[in-house]
């Protein structure tokens with residue numbers, strides 16, 4: 001039976017795909033790629049473009065809008081899952097590509113849940129990828145954890161007091177999806193005397209990669225969604 005592959009394509013550099021991911025992407029007849037906005041290019045697709053043959057492979061860009069409250073998003077996920085299921089039922093293997101690793105805050109996880117509930121007969125194989133966290137730490141030259149150091153990974157949807165506690169309790173804190181709340185986070189870092197302990201990394205692995213240690217210089221700016229902050233004591 002045909003199956004679904006959830007492929008982690010890494011953070012931006014095509015050379016950061018695993019050999020397994022590349023092999024599967026070169027061989028499947030259908031590739032599904034997510035985008036947040038109808039008509040916008042898929043970042044994940046741009047990463048794997050060098051491995052695809054558009055004359056032989058069908059490429060479907062699916063819309064997964066991003067909203068913090070997630071109200072009304074279920075229908076987009078259901079629709080995307082149904083489209084994938086239809087291809088599999090036609091006997092075609094489908095690769096669903098996702099930035100970084102599929103099991104870390106990825107778009108794929110929404111349809112993975114639907115698959116397990118609604119299409120339990122369709123096999124799903126997940127291929128791990130290098131997450132943006134790993135690549136950002138290396139780009140910034142900031143090791144994530146040594147010896148007994150404790151690491152926290154949090155999405156930016158947080159209560160300020162929870163974040164203050166996390167920053168106090170952990171040696172390394174990674175803030176994903178930080179772009180929209182950066183100014184508030186910076187103010188809190190200042191309060192805790194940690195404003196010089198952070199590094200902001202955007203579009204890691206791509207030609208637009210940025211690594212910024214002077215966090216004050218980012219205040220008031222519109223920041224890229226594909227960015228994260230590492231705070232290391």
Ligand SMILES: C[S@@+](CC[C@H](N)C(=O)[O-])C[C@H]1O[C@@H](n2cnc3c(N)ncnc32)[C@H](O)[C@@H]1O
Nearest residue numbers: 011100101104131132176177203204226227228
């Ligand atoms: C929906 S999550 C996806 C995480 C992804 N599955 C991973 O393993 O890295 C999106 C968040 O991941 C981070 N991210 C993804 N790609 C990135 C990149 N190339 N550079 C910096 N941060 C990135 C950002 O914090 C972004 O807001």
